[in-house]
Amino acid sequence: MPPSRRMCQARQRSAASARGHAELSTKQLTPAEHVWQRNAQLAKRLRDKLILAPLTRGSHPAFRRLCTYFGCEATMSEMAYARMILKYVADNRQRAGVAGRAHGVLQCYASPAPALAQTDRTPVIGNGSFLFQAGPQGGDAAATLFGRGAVRISGGNQGDRRGGARGAPRSRERRELGRSELRLPNPRCESVLALSACAQCTCPLTASISEATRRGLGAAMLQKPAKLARLVAGFVAQSPLPVTVKVRLGESDARMNYARLLPLLERAGAAAVIVHGRSADARYKRPAKWDAIAAIARDHAVPVIGNGDLLTHYEITHHRQSSDCLALMTGRGALIKPWLFQEVQEVRRGPGRVGGEGLC
């Protein structure tokens, strides 16, 4: 290696450590003890569920509620760009004295429907999903979202559903933040915050895919597993809730880097890894590789949630039995037939009234 190039690398490294992002080390990736405990609790709750995937356009509360009506027990919110949330926070902090309106991105989060919570019969696990950028902005985003109270989540385990997300911020915080309070999909948002590293989750829109990947979000993060693991570790440290990660198998069929990625995510403290069994390039043109998902679930201790090409109840039963997945996740299957959840529930429990007026 020529000396000039070596010097350049050393300079980059020192600049990175000055920003607080040094080389990946084991110490950095070791989460605290309570992280393992809450991860285990989450895995227990999610076992054998069929989860509604985070959809960039389809996961609005009305559709989540429709799926919940048909017996879906775990849903995810719309994917939200952390960058936009931070922008919202910063903007509102600037015009703290001015009457601010909710940012467009965030309006989808203001989900009323408190009256419906009373008629809830099915416990629904609601999850928020955010799309983060790796690097200093990502870590900063996590700190801002949780540390400064921009996102308030009242977990079910805290026993107080009325506080937190639904309640108004205290006056001191309100002064500090301006009107930048952000509400998660609903106060019943349970226990998971998903960090989605799969920009193409169930979004067939090319525009929004490139919207994410050209900023280094989403599937583009798969190119840099160490960076992604650092981000997850920082996020786990800041988050009051367990953090799950959604990934594809790799960038392309030639470069499947899940074997390198999964151990890193495991060490970083991810509560579960949602594996979409395709590469990023494959989009939806090639079938999901369930043998790879099964191998991941077999080889790694971190709970794996399988995702990809699930449309009928017999496929779901088959993949549930043939792989060691903790749970399964469906996106387009639910978009085409929202009553898929009911079919699956019937297979599991036998016929009966399985739907509920739950919220998600």
Added chain:
Amino acid sequence: MLSTRGTAVREVLRGAVLQHVVITRLDDTSAQGRELQLTATDRVGVYRLFVSYLKEHFGDDARGKSAAFYFLPWHFSFFSRYRALPDSVYGLERTLEHPLIAMRADVFAPEVRVRGVGLDAMWPTPTSLTECKRRWERRWTAFRCWSGCCAASCQKRTSASRTSSGMRLAMLRPCCSWRCSQTRTWWAGRRRSRALLLMLAQQSMIVRRGEGLAPALHPSDHPSAFHGRPWNASPHLFRSNPVDPSPALWQIV
């Protein structure tokens, strides 16, 4: 059957009416491990449920409509892809051979492949409501569902406001469920003029019975006359193509 009067309607409207699909399906005890093969009418019921949730979330006004219409036609593009793939006919082996969701309709049921229903979207049957492939068909279906369905928590089921022509607004936009007694009573007691029926059929969930195609068009109203875009069609289209208003041909879904 619903109780038709008193406050009970309000209470059970959201529950019993909207649970219609699920309850009827689950009465069959042999349903275990079987695909729920919803008929077109059942699926329209799911659309209603969905639209009622949309209205409740986004609001039943112009602003809520514009927000919801970002999602609703898009959802119809997925709903319309539904094909029954029962275990007994298709099975796991064949499905695992062809796992791509996008290709299943072509591989398993090419005979029911739908390219769009064309002008049938103007006088739809339940089947053509659920098979809206083209963009404008999805939009029409979305408009129809939005104006024909009420919010799940709707309390004010009729409005007494009158249009300039003296017609009650609530008649054109029934603010109640499709099973609601008021819609039915009004429909039964009305002198069914053709114009009224057409206006109603365009804006509500009243659809034609049966599975057939739209009535034959007058040659001057062939789709090529308005470039295949029904929103450019003149009122002449409705004048020259008489529609039989007999109740035997129409139903509320």
